[in-house]
Amino acid sequence: MSGMFNNIAISASGLTAERARLDVIAENLANANTSGYQRKAVSLQEVPFESVLAQAQSGAAASNAAMTSQGGGVQVAAITPDGNPGRRVYDPDNPQADQQGYVTLPNVNPVTEMTDMITASRSYEANATALQTAKTMFQRTFDILR
Amino acid sequence: MAGLTQRSGRPPFLNRPSSFVIIFDVTQQALEASLRGSSMRASALAQNMANINTAGYQRVDVDFQSALNQAVKEADAAGSQNLNVQFSVQPDETAAVREDGSTVDVDQEGAMIAQNALQYQGLTQVMAARRRMMEMTMRTTGT
Numbered sequence: 606m607s608g609m610f611n612n613i614a615i616s617a618s619g620l621t622a623e624r625a626r627l628d629v630i631a632e633n634l635a636n637a638n639t640s641g642y643q644r645k646a647v648s649l650q651e652v653p654f655e656s657v658l659a660q661a662q663s664g665a666a667a668s669n670a671a672m673t674s675q676g677g678g679v680q681v682a683a684i685t686p687d688g689n690p691g692r693r694v695y696d697p698d699n700p701q702a703d704q705q706g707y708v709t710l711p712n713v714n715p716v717t718e719m720t721d722m723i724t725a726s727r728s729y730e731a732n733a734t735a736l737q738t739a740k741t742m743f744q745r746t747f748d749i750l751r
Numbered sequence: 752m753a754g755l756t757q758r759s760g761r762p763p764f765l766n767r768p769s770s771f772v773i774i775f776d777v778t779q780q781a782l783e784a785s786l787r788g789s790s791m792r793a794s795a796l797a798q799n800m801a802n803i804n805t806a807g808y809q810r811v812d813v814d815f816q817s818a819l820n821q822a823v824k825e826a827d828a829a830g831s832q833n834l835n836v837q838f839s840v841q842p843d844e845t846a847a848v849r850e851d852g853s854t855v856d857v858d859q860e861g862a863m864i865a866q867n868a869l870q871y872q873g874l875t876q877v878m879a880a881r882r883r884m885m886e887m888t889m890r891t892t893g894t
Contacts (some may be wrong), residue, residue: 612794619801626804649805654798654840677794679801728803731857735800738868739793745875746786749882 611677612739618678619732622649625681626725630718637713640701643686644711650682687712777826780834781819782878788815788838789871795840796864799855807852810860812843 626647636642654677689712697706792813802808815838822836846854 612790612797615794615797615801619797619803622801623804649802651798651802651805651808654795654811677798677801679805724804728857731800731803731861734861735797735864738864739797742790742793742868742871745872748875749878751879 612742613736615678616732616736616739618652618680620729620736622679622681623725623729623732625684627722627729629684630722630725633711633713634715634718636711637715637718638710640699640708640710642711642713643691644689644713645684646687647684648682649679652676652678652680777823777832777834779881781823782874782881784819784822784834784836784838785815785874786871786878788813788819789867789874791815791838791840792867793864793871796860796867798840799860800857800864802853803855803857803860805853808855810843810846810854811840813838813840 626649629645629647633644691709691711693707694710695706696702696708699708702708792815795811795813799808799810799812818838819836822834826832826834843854846859847856848854849856
């Protein structure tokens with residue numbers, strides 16, 4: 606992707622990343638009471654503007670073709686299990702209970718998950734708005750010919 | 752007008768090479784360059800918005816106005832009708848750092864995206880107006 610539509614691709618990558626976060630939050634919430642489940646966390650990573658930054662650093666004379674930015678956006682770097690110990694709940698009737706009658710539940714805190722969910726949802730909206738703005742901008746380009 | 756430096760007693764447009772076409776004057780070139788710069792800035796701002804939750808991310812920006820201003824001044828000084836300007840995406844070192852090491856502020860980015868889009872819209876409208884003016888001229892001189 607390059608040129609005008611790079612902009613849309615970048616915002617789309619933001620949408621994908623936030624959706625991935627939302628998916629993991631949903632999984633954590635769904636498995637809040639599943640013994641043996643480990644809470645997962647998403648870490649995001651920047652996809653840099655490769656050619657443009659490299660060119661600026663090397664000081665090479667950029668042609669008009671190279672002016673268009675390449676790459677850019679965000680990607681999910683990793684979905685890592687949360688290493689913290691789970692909650693120990695006394696439930697002797699549970700078939701998965703240990704000899705003391707305790708079941709280990711994941712350390713999923715619904716409050717944390719809900720706040721993360723709000724963040725992911727709002728960030729999704731922000732990217733959707735940026736995409737909408739980009740779309741309007743490109744439509745304006747055609748106004749030159751009108 | 753930018754680039755129309757008067758070198759003799761004659762009006763500046765007579766100093767242009769005869770093959771020179773007036774629609775591609777410095778103003779037109781500056782408009783085109785602005786559109787290019789604004790488009791590139793939109794990508795940079797979209798990149799910042801996409802990385803709103805990336806810890807340690809450093810925001811990027813394109814200062815196309817300064818580059819263009821410089822290029823127009825240089826063209827003016829040289830009496831040249833060719834605008835030579837390049838833009839690049841640069842890391843923004845001045846923004847405030849968040850607790851997680853990122854330098855993106857969602858409100859600031861949103862405002863900048865809106866501002867940049869409006870600027871782009873203004874540029875396209877000026878270009879459209881210039882094009883209509885040209886068309887009007889052609890209609891007047893035509894049979």
